[in-house]
Structures are given as structure tokens and as C-alpha cells.
Amino acid sequence: AVVSTQSVEDDSRTVLNLDFISDSTSNKIRNYVKQNNLPIKVNFKPTSKLRNILCSNRPYDKRVCSINSCKICPLIVCNKDCEVKNVVYKIKCKLCDQLYVGETSRKVHARVGEHLRYATYPATPSNVSQAFAIHYSSCHEGLNPSLEVDVLRIEPNTVRRKIFEAMFIINLNPTINKREELDTIKRFIIASTEEF
Secondary structure (H helix, E strand, C coil), rough: CCEEEECCCCCCEEEEEEEEHHHHHHHHHHHHHHHHHEEEEEEECCCCCCCCCCHHHHHHHEEECCCCCCCCHHCCCCCCCCCCCCCCEEEEEEECCCEEEEEECCCHHHHHHHHHHHHHCCCCCCCCCCHHHHHHHHHHCCCCCCEEEEEEEECCHHHHHHHHHHHHHHHCCCCCCHHHHHHHHHHHHHHHHHHC
16 A cells, blocks of 8 residues: 655655565565666555554453542443543433433543532532532432443544434433533534534
8 A cells, every 4th residue: 555655855766655565565566666667766664563453462451440549440330441531421320320421532530530529529619510519419418429430432533422422312311411511512513514
């Protein structure tokens, strides 16, 4: 596959960068260029190794959280990886089984930590307008939060992540989400699709 072509200032030949396939293929290409006197300089770059493509060279090892006394990992239903980013997630209040669906580009640890803080301290002035503060002050006043977190989707693309969030909100009908959040998501999706 051709990666790029460029002109070399001190040489009139065009540089052709190709993925390395094998020595015999490289030699055939170089010989063809030489025999036909083509003004091309061929460079071969190593291709990605399967080991580098996989997310981990030991994917079945259980990951250990790097945060001492992590309060988030025990809340996560599967995977137990609080350091994953770019996710759509669901939080269930285990006291009443009501749901919240959200998305974040940040680590799950940071975002779920905020929700836990809002639920733990709902009366704090900076928290009172947050969905979990409202839920815990109106439904579970004085009780310690009991939350369960599930990563529903990992999606690095912001627009697609927000679309997945909207789809999960439609399918799961979470009751902890605030109405304004849902309206904001709808406006974002409409604005994003108008660009296409």
C-alpha cells in the first residue's frame, strides 16, 4: 500500500513509502524500478505487528486498579476498569433501581466519582442542581449512596458517543436523568446531523 509520495530536494526522484511485506517482494519492487529506470526512490516501512494492534499483550489478565482504595471499581458491574475513557455508562441506584445514563470522554473514575459525590453530599450548594443530588435528597435523604455502574459502550468519537447515549436513554428510559439533559442531547444530535 502506498503510504506517501514526496519530492527530495537534493534528488529529482520521488520518494515512495511502502509497507514492508517481505524481502522478496521488496527486492522485486526495487529491481523493477531499477530495470525500468523510474525516477523513484522506494522506502519500506515495517507494518504493525499483531501484538501492537491488540489492546493488551495479555488481554486475559485481570487488570488491577492503580488507584489506592478505589471507591469506583467496586461499583462497576463488569470489567472493573475505572480508567477506561470515552464511554456511555449506566448507573443504577440500588436503593430504588432507578437508572441514570450518561457519557464522558474522561476516565470513568473521574465522572462516576462526581456522581458519587453528588449523591453523598446532595445539600452542598455546588451539588444541589445535579441529577444525583436531586435524586438522593428527594428519595433517599440521609442514606448513604448505593450505586452500580455498567459501561454500556466505548466510543472515542464524540458525536457517535452522544448518539449512543441518546439511544440508550430512549431504550432504558432512565428516571434519574434531568429533563434538561435530555433536551440538550436532542439539540446536540439535531445540530450534528444537520452538518451532514
